[in-house]
Amino acid sequence: MGSATGWGAAAPGHDPWRPPPPCPAIELVIVTTPDLPTQYSPADVETKTYERWVSNGYFTADPGSGREPYCIVLPPPNVTGSLHVGHALDHSIQDALVRRARMRGFETLWLPGLDHAGxxxxxxxxxxxxxxxxxxxxxxxxxxxxxxxxxxxxxGGKILAQMRKLGDSVDWTRERFTMDPGLSRAVQTIFKRLFDDGLIYRAERIINWCPRCLTALSDIEVTHTEDEGELVYIRYGSGDTEIVVATTRPETMLGDTAVAVHPEDERYAHLVGKRIELPLTGRQIPIVADEHVDPEFGTGAVKVTPAHDPNDFEIGRRHSLESIVIMDERGTITAHGPFFGLDRFEARPAVVAALREQGRIVREQRPYLHAVGHCSRCGTVVEPRLSLQWFVKVAPLAKAAGDAVRDGRTRIHPPDMAKRYFDWVDDMHDWCISRQLWWGHRIPVWYGPDGDMVCVGPDEEPPAGYTQDPDVLDTWFSSALWPFSTLGWPDETPDLARFYPTTVLVTGYDILFFWVARMMMFGLYAMDGRPPFRTVVLHGMVRDQFGKKMSKFFGNVVDPLDWIARYGADATRFTLLRGAHPGSDVAISEEWAAGSRNFCNKIWNATRFALLNGAVSTGLPERERLTTADRWILSRLQTVIAAVDAAFEEFEFAKVCDALYHFAWDEVCDWYVELAKTQLAAGGEVAENTKRVLGHVLDALLRLLHPLIPFVTEELWRALTGRESIMIAPWPAASPELADPAAEQEIAELQELVTQVRRFRADQGLKPSSRVAARLNLAGTALAPHEPAIRSLVRLDPPGEGFTPTARLEVGAVTVEIDTAGAIDLAAERRRLEKDLAAARKEYAQASGKLANEQFLAKAPAEAVEKVRRRAAQAQEEIARLEARLAALSG
Structure with a gap:
């Protein structure tokens, strides 16, 4: 039946999100797989399976294969790191994409590596x-x-071993480190080019400085928190030129070189241009007008300290103000006077005390909450500091990065995240790239004895007697080269020619600016206007089931390695992916991880049942020889394949998981397997055909699930098919000719009847396991041929002699009469119903009480009120049902 088996190759196309040209046929080696154990044990499967995948070379890319390339470079985790839940989400998404692409016939490269994390x-x-x-x-x-x-x-590299536990199908033969010789050569090459093009320069600017680590910091290395401090109001000048400023950092007044007010603030218009005396120093400073000043903050007048505040630095440049540095790199006051040698936090109260003694303190507002930057590595309060540093002139690079997204060379997904990207690249400040560290890429600039300077390329030698700059480059500088330096740039390598631009970048939205924008800038610059990736897929942060950010303080941090040990890698991955909507945060809980483990076990048990009953995956029988149930499940499979493909196209991993979860659990396991039991028991051609259909459906389902839960699907698929590996099996292709709306409608009617009878049995107090006699009136309906299956599904025996129905149910055109005599403990059932009735009445009373409360109706959100109304209505229906059932028992 050709592609009806789902093994057909995809149609040609060049778009990376369309199927590639047909790949060469893959010869699947027949292997002998032992019988499946009664229970799935991830610990017994995962390590040996992963090592077999690696040793067989399934992860290794071949740039000369001729297949359409599909490449992802792994965002390099820090060499100091370990696998945290954010990594686990990020890697699970990438692995799902790569495994599916591999099965679709692409030449896949998922390139791993580590960042030196200066x-x-x-x-x-x-x-x-x-x-x-x-x-x-x-x-x-x-x-x-x-x-x-x-x-x-x-x-180092502990995280790489942990990636194996998660199942990452990365090409270990191409593992990279940001300080490998090849990548160091790339760093030196691009620095030299940027320098020669006038895009790298050295200048004094305000930067983030850590007085403990003694280095400049990038913005991403600064954590901002709301800290408790005080807002001090200080009187500058005297008499007609008196003006009051408010500040949270009074110690920096020693370096003030102006007071600024807003140009349109009439309160201070008469003072603009005048000079006043700066307290404690005796210096005269001007009052300037600048639009940066917020008239609503404090008094509307602010002190200007150009050497110790980034905004003040810009005001200083606009008004040609002097920049006076008043503390050293350790945060010690260097301004001559009584505060010399004090730590900045010792100087703060000392300066306030001295001002108070002079009657200069007008007011002290405490506590005062304000944003304070801390070094993300050591927690020290960051000091804005004027410093001689190296910078990248980003304006032309950032414009190119914006243009590449605007003209469609790179698309950002979800699309609404593009605005955030443009906000950054359209207003990007020059990038400080120097760090006062010893570990990292040394800045390739050398200084001569006469003060001259030379930038040295990778194949050049510095002049004799020259000294190299002591600083190293910001870690993000080398990371920005990652998509092409890892492929061999600046050399023309087969990997670079084949796999650049990369297909997809998967990363968190929190580093869209810090890393993604910088990779775009450098990729476009180094690779002749070709962006480093065609699509940027952004996901959110992982949160707990209540939406709280995970932190040690809240005690809700999840260790993915712990979950892998307890529930297996597949369950961990599925839990993360099932909550992954593009651009949105991902909620998870341990209860959901346990549920994902149960799902893996459900698939295991269904496949084991199929194998024990002789299921095979050897193609489908002719359509006219299939039962309605067979045609139904095959029709549903085609719909699911199409839905999964559509969701993958839009990176809707939650939708992929949801579609496969419900198809596998609800339709395959809960319905088709149960219907198949009757067909298998019938023997003959029906049973043989059922074995082939069941085998075919499970084969396709396991392949669809493989990118999400690779280990359990590999074990089951090998057992089911006898073939080498699911990793090199083709991705299922939908077969429209197998769509069968009539079969779907017929089975839907069967499902409705079975569901209603089960509910009716429960209402009658019949235990799910008890068999009772019943008369089914199916004559003249499409369900007549299904009577054996229906009776099996709802445990109804044919009526015998003396059959006397005690209960009757009508579902559409079908009538069901049941004899419950002797099957129910009337006293126990009455007690159960009375207990349920009391609970329903309590629920109704609570909901009704809220709806009678005028304050609740006036203040509560509309959705909350509607939810209470639904609760009241449902409770009322339950009360009526239970009262009717009790009345029937009494009668």
Whole structure:
């Protein structure tokens, strides 16, 4: 039947989200698979399966294959890191995409690697040597860097081993590290090109500075929190030129070079242009008008300290103000006077006390909550500091990055995230790329004895007697090259020619600016206007089931390795993917992980049942030889294949999971397997055909599930088909000729009848396991041929002699009469019903009470009121049902 088996190749196309040209036929080796154990044990399967995948080379890309390429470069985790729940989500999404692409016939490359994580790694090693009573300065730069490399070899890369536990199908033969020789060559090459093009420069600017780590920080390395401080109102000047400013950092007044007010603030119009005395210093400073000032903050007048505040620095540039540095790199006051040598936080109360003594303190507002930046590595309060640093001139690069998304060369998914991207690239400030560390890519600039400067390329040598710049590059600089440096750039390699631009980037929306925009800038610059990826897929943060951000403080942090140990990698992955909507945060809970484990077990049990009953995956019988149930499940399979493909196209992983979960559990396991039991019991051709249909459906279902839950599907598929690996099996293709609306309608009627009879049995107090006699009036309906299956599904025996019905149910044209005599303990059933009735009446009373409360109706949201109304209506229906049932028992 050709593609009816779901093994047909996809149609040609060049769009990476359309099927590739037909791939060469894959020869599947027949293997002998032992009988399945009664229960699925992930621990017994996962490690050995993963190692077999690796050793067989299934993950290894071949740039010369001729197939349509599909490439993802893994966002490189820090070498210091371990697998956290955010990684697990990110990797599960990427693996699902890569595994599906591989099955669809693409030449897939998922390239793994690690980031050297400059400041984080240096801090780790500094803590290690501190245990020996040493500092990095005791060792010296060369010995310290050698020590970091040794630590990296011994302890780094732990996360790579953990990725194997999750099932990441990455190409381990191409593993990269941001300080590998090849990647270091790429860093030096692009720095030299940018420098020669005038896009890298050295200048004094305000940067984020950590007084403990003694380095500049990128914005992403600064964590902002609402801290409790005080807002101090200080009187500057005197008499007619008196003006009051408000500040949270009074110690920085020692470096003030102006007071600023808004140009349209009439309160201060008469003071603009005048000079006043700065308290404690005796210096005269001007009052300037600048639109940056917020008239609503404090008094509407602000102190301007250009050397210690980024906004003040810009005001200073606009008004040609002097920048006075009043503290050193450790946060110690260097301004001469009584505060010299004090730590910045010691100086703060000392300055306030001195001002109070002079009668300069007008008001102190405390507590005052305000945003304070902290070093994300050590927690130290960050100090904005004027410093001589290296910068990238981003304007032309950022414009190119914006244009690439606007003209469709790269698309951002979900599309509404593009606005956030444009907000950043259209208003990007020059990027500080130098760090005062020893671990990282050394800035390739050398200084001569006469103060001259030369930038040295990777194949060049510095002039004799020149000294290299001591700083290293921001980690994000080398990470920005990741999509092409990992493929061999600046050399023209087969990998670069074949796999660039990469197909998809999957990452969290929180680093859209810090990493994605920078990769776009450098990729377009280095690769002749070709962006580094065709699609950027953004996901959200992982939260608990209540929507709370995960943190140690809340005690709700999930360790994915713990879940993998307890529930298996498949259950962990499925739990994460089932909540993954594009651009939205992902809620998870341990209860859902247990549910995902149960789902894997359900698939296991269904396949085991099929194998025990002789199911085979050897193609389908002719359509006219199939039963209605067979035609129904095959028709439903085609719909599900189409739905899964459509959801994958839009990166709707939650929809993929939901469609497959309900098809597998509700339709295959709960309905078709149960209907198949009757057909298998019938023997003959019906039974043989059922074995082939059941085998075919499970074969396709396992392949559809494989990208999500790879381990259990591999084990089951090998057992079902006897073939080598599901990884190299083709992706199922929908077969429209198998769609059968008539069969679907007929089985829908059967399902409705069975559901109503089950509910009726429960209302009658019949135990689910008890068999009772019943008369089914199916004559003249489409369900007549299904009587044996219906009786089996609802445990109804044919009526015998003396059959006397005690209850009657009508479902459409079907009448069901049941003899419940002797099957029910009337006293126990009455007690159960009375208990349920009391609960229903209590629920109704509570809901009705709320609806009678005028304040609730006036203040509660409309959806909350509607929810209570529904509760009241449902409780009322339940009361009527239970009262009727009790009356029937009494009669």
């Amino acid at each position: 400041i984080a790694t240096q801090n780790v090693v500094e803590r290690e040597i501190a245990k020996e009573g040493l500092s990095r300065h005791d060792l010296g730069r060369e010995a310290f860097v050698e020590r970091v490399w040794r630590w990296k070899e011994e302890s």
